[in-house]
Amino acid sequence: MNTIHSRSSLSANATLLSEEDPSPVALYRGGNLDWLVVSDHASARVPAALGELGLSDADRFTHIGWDIGTQAIGRRIAQRLRCTLIECGYSRLVIDCNRYPADTASIPAVSGGVRIPGNAGLTDADRQARVDEIFRPYQQAIANELGSMQARGGLPVFISLHSCAAQWGGRTRPWGIGISWSHDARVARPLLARLGTNRELTVGDNLPYSLDLGIDFTTPEHAGRRGLAHVQVEFRQDLVETEADAIRWADIFVDALLDCESIDEWYAEDRSLQQAFLPAPSSWFVS
Ligand SMILES: [Zn+2]
Numbered sequence: 263m264n265t266i267h268s269r270s271s272l273s274a275n276a277t278l279l280s281e282e283d284p285s286p287v288a289l290y291r292g293g294n295l296d297w298l299v300v301s302d303h304a305s306a307r308v309p310a311a312l313g314e315l316g317l318s319d320a321d322r323f324t325h326i327g328w329d330i331g332t333q334a335i336g337r338r339i340a341q342r343l344r345c346t347l348i349e350c351g352y353s354r355l356v357i358d359c360n361r362y363p364a365d366t367a368s369i370p371a372v373s374g375g376v377r378i379p380g381n382a383g384l385t386d387a388d389r390q391a392r393v394d395e396i397f398r399p400y401q402q403a404i405a406n407e408l409g410s411m412q413a414r415g416g417l418p419v420f421i422s423l424h425s426c427a428a429q430w431g432g433r434t435r436p437w438g439i440g441i442s443w444s445h446d447a448r449v450a451r452p453l454l455a456r457l458g459t460n461r462e463l464t465v466g467d468n469l470p471y472s473l474d475l476g477i478d479f480t481t482p483e484h485a486g487r488r489g490l491a492h493v494q495v496e497f498r499q500d501l502v503e504t505e506a507d508a509i510r511w512a513d514i515f516v517d518a519l520l521d522c523e524s525i526d527e528w529y530a531e532d533r534s535l536q537q538a539f540l541p542a543p544s545s546w547f548v549s
Contacts, residue, residue: 278391283309286351286396287403290337293344296416298407301336301423302360302400302480303329304349308380309396315355316379326373327353329425331502331511336423338512343519346407350400355381357392359400360424360479368397374427404484412488417529419449420485420492426470428500439515440466440496444473445486445538448528449493449519456518463514471496475539486539491528 279286284307306328308314314322321327333349340347350359355378361368369389371381411418424442428434439457443450450467457465473494475482485492495515502508 276391276395277387278311278395279309280311283311284351286399288349288351289403289407290340290347290349292337292340292342292347295343295345296411296414297343297345297419297421298404298411299336299340299343299345299347299421299423300404300480300484301329301332301347301349302358303354303424304333304336305351306353307351308353308356312356312380315353315381317355317376321376322353322355324374325425325427325499326376327355329354329423330499331425331497331508332423334505334508335425335497335502335512335515338509339421339423339516342513342516348400348403348407350396352396357397359397360422361477362479363389363393363397365477401480401483404480408484408488408490417531418490419528420481420490422481422485422492422494423497424471424495425497425499425502428498430470435470435498436464437466437469437496438464438498438501439511440469440471442468442471442473442478442494442496443492444475444482446492446532446535448491448524448532449522452522452524453493453518456521457514460514460518466496482539486535489531489533489536491530491532 288304306323308322336347336349355370355373357363358368358370369381369384369392371378408418408420426435426440441450441454441457454465454467457463473481475486478494481492481494497511502511
């Protein structure tokens with residue numbers, strides 16, 4: 263699979279990322295299918311200038327820092343589907359690319375009960391640098407990719423990958439995989455039906471998370487605005503910690519997806535969806 267780490271986003275007046283830091287956008291070409299897989303939380307990396315945000319590696323590499331397993335899952339899915347994958351290259355603790363920049367959770371002072379020293383006392387300029395140098399180029403790359411697919415006549419299916427902690431509120435979450443959706447049932451409903459035929463799986467329907475308009479950023483802002491068929495997926499982290507396990511769960515997902523008999527119906531622009539989603543223009547990226 264070809265890997266393209268674009269450096270074009272590193273502007274002359276960058277104050278956060280330096281030449282030693284990788285691009286905020288990691289793009290993998292699995293093939294020419296006009297579907298797009300995105301992974302907002304695939305990396306636990308922190309820009310060199312931020313000194314690991316004052317965190318130990320033990321904290322940074324737990325679920326608060328990234329979505330464990332989603333790198334291997336995303337690359338496998340892109341290979342299997344022969345489509346493009348875009349990952350954010352930096353930790354959600356630097357800036358959470360699935361939150362609106364005005365949200366207090368965008369650059370969290372505390373996450374999962376852990377205080378983030380490097381996020382305390384930030385100036386407006388500090389925050390703006392994270393938006394301008396990580397959030398915006400990542401979101402722009404997704405907008406550009408979808409725009410290119412649509413310009414050549416494609417109606418891309420949009421898949422957003424996440425993973426979730428196994429334990430929450432003192433309990434183990436029962437769902438090995440969860441499908442998150444809101445107004446667009448085109449992919450979610452048949453996918454849930456297919457996954458539900460496997461008696462070895464415990465599948466969450468909008469569990470442990472639903473797709474929340476106004477909270478989730480990436481899927482509503484890109485796929486919702488364009489009326490594209492889409493789904494958001496959560497894998498339980500303890501099941502996808504090793505590469506072999508991540509690949510196994512990616513295959514479970516892809517097999518179920520490709521078994522859906524209504525795939526042809528996904529290639530459509532649903533204008534009612536565009537209304538249901540976000541009628542106001544977004545200023546976060548150029549679409
Ligand atoms: Zn996530």
